[in-house]
Amino acid sequence: MTDAILELTDIRKSFGALKATDGVSLDLRVGEIHALIGPNGAGKSTLIHQISGSLKPDSGSIRFQGQDMAGLDMAARARRGLGRSFQISSLAPEFSALRNVMLAVQARQGSSFRFFRPVAGDRSLTEPAMAMLERVGLQDRARVPAAELSHGERRQLEVAIALALGPKAFLLDEPMAGLGPDGSKRLTGFLDALRSEAPILLVEHDMDAVFALADRISVLVYGSIIATGTVDEIRANPEVRRAYLGDAA
Amino acid sequence: MMAGLSREKTANIVLALLLLGVPLAAVAAGEPFYVTLATRIVILALAAIGLNIALGLGGLVSFGHAAFFGLGGYVAGILATHAFNGETVLFGLPSTTSMPVIWLVAVVLCGLVALPIGAISLRTSGVYFIMITLAFAQMIYYFAVSWPDYGGEDGLSLYVRNTFPGVNTAQPLPYFLVCLGVLAAAVCLFWLLRGSRFGAALEAARQNTTRLSAVGIAPFNIKLVAFVISAMVTGLAGALFADLNRFVSPSMASWQMSGELIVLIILGGKGRLFGPIAGAIVYVLFEFALGGITERWQFFLGLMLLGVVLFARGGLLGLVAGRARHD
Amino acid sequence: MSAALLIEQLLNGLQLGVMLFLIAAGLTLIFGVMGLINLAHGSLYMIGAFACAAVAAATGSFWIGLAASLAAAAAAGALMEVVIVRRLYERDHLDQVLATFALILILSEGTRWIFGSFPLYLDIPPLLQGAVPLPGGGQYQLYRLAIIGVGIVVAIGLYLLISRTRLGMRIRAGETDREMIAALGVDIRTLYTVVFALGAALAGLAGAMVGALQSVQVGMGEPALILAFVVIVIGGIGSIKGALVGAVLVGIVDTMGRFLLPKLLALALPASQANMVGAALASMLIYIVMAMILAFKPRGLFAGHG
Numbered sequence: 001m002t003d004a005i006l007e008l009t010d011i012r013k014s015f016g017a018l019k020a021t022d023g024v025s026l027d028l029r030v031g032e033i034h035a036l037i038g039p040n041g042a043g044k045s046t047l048i049h050q051i052s053g054s055l056k057p058d059s060g061s062i063r064f065q066g067q068d069m070a071g072l073d074m075a076a077r078a079r080r081g082l083g084r085s086f087q088i089s090s091l092a093p094e095f096s097a098l099r100n101v102m103l104a105v106q107a108r109q110g111s112s113f114r115f116f117r118p119v120a121g122d123r124s125l126t127e128p129a130m131a132m133l134e135r136v137g138l139q140d141r142a143r144v145p146a147a148e149l150s151h152g153e154r155r156q157l158e159v160a161i162a163l164a165l166g167p168k169a170f171l172l173d174e175p176m177a178g179l180g181p182d183g184s185k186r187l188t189g190f191l192d193a194l195r196s197e198a199p200i201l202l203v204e205h206d207m208d209a210v211f212a213l214a215d216r217i218s219v220l221v222y223g224s225i226i227a228t229g230t231v232d233e234i235r236a237n238p239e240v241r242r243a244y245l246g247d248a249a
Numbered sequence: 250m251m252a253g254l255s256r257e258k259t260a261n262i263v264l265a266l267l268l269l270g271v272p273l274a275a276v277a278a279g280e281p282f283y284v285t286l287a288t289r290i291v292i293l294a295l296a297a298i299g300l301n302i303a304l305g306l307g308g309l310v311s312f313g314h315a316a317f318f319g320l321g322g323y324v325a326g327i328l329a330t331h332a333f334n335g336e337t338v339l340f341g342l343p344s345t346t347s348m349p350v351i352w353l354v355a356v357v358l359c360g361l362v363a364l365p366i367g368a369i370s371l372r373t374s375g376v377y378f379i380m381i382t383l384a385f386a387q388m389i390y391y392f393a394v395s396w397p398d399y400g401g402e403d404g405l406s407l408y409v410r411n412t413f414p415g416v417n418t419a420q421p422l423p424y425f426l427v428c429l430g431v432l433a434a435a436v437c438l439f440w441l442l443r444g445s446r447f448g449a450a451l452e453a454a455r456q457n458t459t460r461l462s463a464v465g466i467a468p469f470n471i472k473l474v475a476f477v478i479s480a481m482v483t484g485l486a487g488a489l490f491a492d493l494n495r496f497v498s499p500s501m502a503s504w505q506m507s508g509e510l511i512v513l514i515i516l517g518g519k520g521r522l523f524g525p526i527a528g529a530i531v532y533v534l535f536e537f538a539l540g541g542i543t544e545r546w547q548f549f550l551g552l553m554l555l556g557v558v559l560f561a562r563g564g565l566l567g568l569v570a571g572r573a574r575h576d
Numbered sequence: 577m578s579a580a581l582l583i584e585q586l587l588n589g590l591q592l593g594v595m596l597f598l599i600a601a602g603l604t605l606i607f608g609v610m611g612l613i614n615l616a617h618g619s620l621y622m623i624g625a626f627a628c629a630a631v632a633a634a635t636g637s638f639w640i641g642l643a644a645s646l647a648a649a650a651a652a653g654a655l656m657e658v659v660i661v662r663r664l665y666e667r668d669h670l671d672q673v674l675a676t677f678a679l680i681l682i683l684s685e686g687t688r689w690i691f692g693s694f695p696l697y698l699d700i701p702p703l704l705q706g707a708v709p710l711p712g713g714g715q716y717q718l719y720r721l722a723i724i725g726v727g728i729v730v731a732i733g734l735y736l737l738i739s740r741t742r743l744g745m746r747i748r749a750g751e752t753d754r755e756m757i758a759a760l761g762v763d764i765r766t767l768y769t770v771v772f773a774l775g776a777a778l779a780g781l782a783g784a785m786v787g788a789l790q791s792v793q794v795g796m797g798e799p800a801l802i803l804a805f806v807v808i809v810i811g812g813i814g815s816i817k818g819a820l821v822g823a824v825l826v827g828i829v830d831t832m833g834r835f836l837l838p839k840l841l842a843l844a845l846p847a848s849q850a851n852m853v854g855a856a857l858a859s860m861l862i863y864i865v866m867a868m869i870l871a872f873k874p875r876g877l878f879a880g881h882g
Contacts, residue, residue: 074463092456111446112449380808519670548682550678555679
């Protein structure tokens, strides 16, 4: 029994002749931030989709908390404790920020087949949701429809929703994308503290954030992981420098 | 923003008062025809409220809800015809002329039929869903046409209106009040559903299915339950409609009827509590007023509808109350 | 039941399939290229039938009528696209359904206004009257055979148009990436109008040909349209090949079901009941087939995209 909460073994996925995922194995351990980096088109999104359940691998296994997740759809994986955020904000645009988070609280509490009690005055939903908005600093924007939030605020809301699920592991897909320097810095501090709550598999382009946060880094190139290691090991790895970081690094 | 909300509420109250007041005034003025017209409005609004659960809340564009409207109608027609002849229905089940029993049978039957239709149709989405629901409704339509025992294409007449305990349903006003009571109950149901956890999940499914999955709620189950509830309400309206006209025919299950139900919702304002009621009032009055002047009223209905779709996307209540809010 | 009767029914099924293909091909092309669901496609079928019947009655020639039907349906389609449909491409499917539903109301009532409520009749042209002998001793209407021939020619023509011509290349490009073809400098508005008019002309052709078999009347378009929906749902939306396979399947299943089911049931039930139950079941058969196919292939047999 390792302390890995999420374990990918030899995942393969092809689209026609293109091997988008070519034998990927990696794990996510308790208490860590494991960053997944790689150039555009390396297959990061395809991999995330397979972990979260929106794509089915051709072969290989994904185990979460020791259980094989094959055959479970996205909703079932989320219920088992996989909290994900999206590269492109994926919110209910007409709902207010608060109602977006309330939906996650409701999902965490169990049945959505309750037909009569109004949610609006239901403190078991509103209070935890409000608390999550406060944690990400969105409490003043609670009543604003998600569609009217700024880009940065929507990223914060994504994180609040993932938090509200009380997940066993986070799967964050480019949470820094499109944030300004201040926003990235704030979020970096926030994620730093979050790892004690649940480990994070972090897909990110912002190298400053990755180097500041990651306990381990895996480098994905053309669908395969060419190296996994600590920040220093990755910085020093000649293959990584050649394939990805280039001379500039 | 608050003004927008209260304007919609004001409009709703005005609509409710009109719906109750005009028929009472019509009876006082000795014009019972208008009571029948108002009953037609109430029943069509009820059918559209049913569809509004699927379409307005869940974003499920069912182009086949007339199937449930027709099924409800045939339940009333078939049970009553056998009762009139002193026979049993299939397999020795008793026939009846009691409205509450008929309603129950109509609602349960529509739920049972909607379950497989919904389960198959919801495997798809978008245009596929529209076409498949339309196709299934056409299947039920042709079944009604080709089954000669219950009148086939010619339809089935009810000799007398069915009964409701303590009410003389043969009179226009008491029957109107029965229907209005059912409509009020359906409005309450819609309001409760929309505000509930189920409603929150359903509205999220309309806006962003992936988001709903990502928080761990399976969209398929939510949508299927909504589709079934929606069909049940529309089926109940069908049973009332058969009793209103004392006649049921396959045309109740036709594609035109499915289209009309969608039109009622869009005219009034999709997803709004009183949208179907506003839509039904406008539709029936338009039909009545224009139908008196020209046989070609549907031509002008088409023009009006085209105008609403191209230029007034929030429907009539949208024009009165501004954009809908969901906070 | 003789072999000749069976062959005759099979040919009837094929003929129905061909008609459905002509309607479905346009529908699926319009959906594939523009992403539009057009309920008023059945009205274009009706316009073709009316144009053919009216012009044939006025000139005495079915063939001039047939040409008129193509021209009228294509013109009506182009006009529809330019005036109204163009505004719907960016809208959601609900708006498209409603606006084209409104168009059905307008076109149906408009046609009734011009031609009255009585059906028109169209005679089979002298050249195609008569019958041909079938193997096994029966005879088959020459006109229906000609319809099957036209369908085959159209299917081949569409295949060549899409795979071999410039227009076809643009259509294929439009199906995969609208922005790309705009970037290639293709006038996308004209392309859309041309595709819409082409689809309309095919529907009009179908209407004209069917007009000589049935009466020409308002309301003839929608049942055909809904069958065409079943066809493209089975075949996969956006796929011409799917439309062809789906159309032939639906045509043959429907025709053979109506022919064989009562006979099959008669083995177990009294004759009158067998006829009644058989007819009712046969009317539902294609929808059951559709449901079964969807249960395994939710996006149809030849699933494309969209």
